Amino acid sequence: MMSICIETLSAEGRRDFFNSFDTVLTDCDGVLWIMNNTIPGATQVIIDFKKNDKKIFFVTNNSTKSHVQLLEKFHSLGFQASVNDVINTSFLAAKYLKANLDPSKRVYVIGSPALACELNALNVKNFGVGEDYLKTSVPEFVDNVKLESDVGAVLVGFDDHFSYPKLLKAASYLKDENVLFVATNTDENFSVAGSDFVIPATGCLVCSVKCSAGREPFVVGKPSSYICNVLMETNKIDPSRTLMIGDRCNTDILFGKRCGFKTLLVLTGVNSLKDVEEWSKSDDPTLQELVPDYYAESIDSLRATFPVSS
Amino acid sequence: MMSICIETLSAEGRRDFFNSFDTVLTDCDGVLWIMNNTIPGATQVIIDFKKNDKKIFFVTNNSTKSHVQLLEKFHSLGFQASVNDVINTSFLAAKYLKANLDPSKRVYVIGSPALACELNALNVKNFGVGEDYLKTSVPEFVDNVKLESDVGAVLVGFDDHFSYPKLLKAASYLKDENVLFVATNTDENFSVAGSDFVIPATGCLVCSVKCSAGREPFVVGKPSSYICNVLMETNKIDPSRTLMIGDRCNTDILFGKRCGFKTLLVLTGVNSLKDVEEWSKSDDPTLQELVPDYYAESIDSLRATFPVSS
Incomplete structure (x- = not known):
């Protein structure tokens, strides 16, 4: 199966596409902006969706910003968004732990100050954020470090x-199978087009903890469908009338597929049309799952699908 | 197929076993010693093997000690060993890079001072060992760090x-597909029986670099058969008349199987008889591959197989 190009739809096809969903979920980095630069037309598309009574949620795997910090970014780049529209993984992780962790226990956190901030906002006790580097040797470290008894x-x-002592502590706490293991997301790298650098993302840290702990984490971010459960609980969305827009197929598109959404890939971020064409031809069902229903050059291409009056 | 217990062999079976090999390869930690404590009887078994004209090689995935430092450990614990008998992964990595790296290029090393020491001993240029922690933020770090142009x-x-900046640099160098990617070994954890701590080993660091780089490393340690090539080149061993002794099936035993050696698990380290029994019953060929030909309570059990005169 190959994806449908939004730009080549007939007038009727465009109308049918537009009328096929009430709710739009969109990734942020690579779809709405790249670093601090808004993708041309993106702010207007969001305005037009809202004008046409589409519900919009911004769904990002970013765990380095708190809800409030993300909202500031939206506003500074000219996007209309309110706090309930923005769903990020630090918020999701806090929500999951609030619901699943014994409140007398604490969370050992490998993560950013923003992650601790979201946990604090929901009164989820936590520790671990900040520098924790090896001052001595591993045997001396192990002789002197005390594992906390209230880690859940x-x-x-x-x-x-991220450092060796953090890895050691995480793996040691996870030795107790009653201790929950949660990851914000498993993205391998941040996308930085044209750079000499590869900027490793959360997935690289998660896999080293997994390797040592010999356990799989519960992942709250895309492509896990946990977000969908949270959204359906609070917003009563209908998956069959929901469109997921993203630039990365192994997170955004796979997430959409797993939740029963329509999926649209924009070519302004991680994956290219060449990737999609290769997966389409593959016999591997795990690759087939990455193929979006639709693709478009950019989120701006969607404006051609809006009713003429808008 | 289930493993044969050395202790239950008949007198004839013991003799046949003993006469079935000329060369013995043995793992160290968990077989000969645990931390700094010699396994009872281990020094005598090594002496007896030599008395009976068996060639012995000590094969360890440890990369934190240089050849010379390891030899000191052997001697301090009472083992007879010479420098050519000891094969560790820091030595193997240096040997591999000496043979495969353009001598005008340098190696970016995530590793111990001992690893650099082995590279230096073979005049393989390298850098990276030591502390490298994030002083600022990732964007500032990326703006200020310079990737070296002569990394091969x-x-x-x-x-x-191990730290985030090291991970970022490794992944960035590996973006160039001509840059070799080598790992000493992929052991998940160091074994520390009875401790509350899980001590993550090289495999946890390798998997995070792999995750970001999207590439597989060439592994010099067990279970890779590279060691066997090196040994056969320099010592003309006959795989079909070689016995591999180890305590960890996914390194030692798998290595032995891949090289066509006879394999013996001792129960003084990582894997138990229960593990072996489970794998024996499994239909999964990757688990079946971990089942040793023989097992014994400890290396000391081998003394019962020696000819009476020894």
Whole structure:
């Protein structure tokens, strides 16, 4: 099966596409903006969706910003968004732990200050954020470090202070199978087009903890369908009338497929049309699952599908 | 297929077993010693093997000690060993890079001072060992760090100063597909029986670099058969008349199987008889591959197989 190009739809096809959903979920980085630069036309598309009574949610795997910080970014780049529209993985992780962790226990966090901030906002007790580097040797470290007795969960998000002692502590807490293991997301890298650098993302930290702990985490971010459960609980969305827009197929598109949404890939981020064409031809069902229903050059291409009056 | 217990062999079976090999390869930690404590009887078994004209090689995935440091450990624990008998992964990595790296290029090393020491001993240029922690933010770091232009390989061994900047640099160097990616080994954890701690080993660091780089490393340690090539080149061993002794099935036993050696598991380290029994019953060929030909309570049990005169 190959994806349908939005730009080549007939007038009727465009209308049918537009009328096929009431709710839009969209990824942010690579779809609405790249770093601090808005994708041309993106702010207007969001306005037009709202004008046409489409519900919009912004769904990002980013765990380095709190809800409030993300909202500031939306506003500074000219996007209309309110706090309930923005769903990020630090918020989701806090929500999951609030619901599943014994409140007398604490979370050992590998992650950013923003992640701790979201946990604090829901009164989920936590520790671990910040620098934790090896001052001595591993045997001396192990002789002197004390494992806390009230740890009920290990949470792994993006942490630029990731270090060997953090890895050791996380794996040691996870030895107790009653300790929950939660990851914000498993993205391998941040996308930085044209750079010499590869910027490792949360997935690289999660996999090293997994390797040592010999356990799989519960992932709250895309492509996990946990977000969908949260959304359906609070917003009563209908999956069959929901469109997921993203730039990364192994998170955004796979997430949409798993939730029963329509899926649209924009070519302004991680994956290219060439990737989609290759997967379409593959016999591997795991690759087939990455093929979006639709694709478009950019989110701006969607404006051609709006009713003429808008 | 289930393993044969050395202790239950008949007198004839013991003799046949003993006469079935000329060369013995043995793992160290968990077989000969645990931390700094010699396994009872281990020194005598090594002496007896030599008395009976068996060639012995000590094969360890440890990359935190240089050849010379390891030899000191052998001697301090009472083992007879010479420098050519000891094969560790820091030595193997240096040997591999000496043979495969353009000598005008340097190796970016995530690893211990001992690993650099082995590279230096073979005049393989390298850098990266030591502390490298994030002083600022990731964007500032990326703006200020310079990637070196003469990197021809990334080598990952055990590094207790493993950090986010090291991961970022490794992944960035590996973006160039001509840059070699080498790992000393992929052991998940160090074995520390009875401890509350899980001590993550090289495999946890390798998997995070793999995740970001999207590439598989060439592994020099067990279970890779590279060691066997090196041994056969220099020592003309006959795989069909070689016995591999180990305590960890996914490294030692799998290595032995891949090289066509006879394999013996001792129960003084990582894997138990229960593990072997489960794998024996499994239909999964990857689990079947972990089942040793023989098992014994400890290396000391082998003394019962020696000719009476010894």
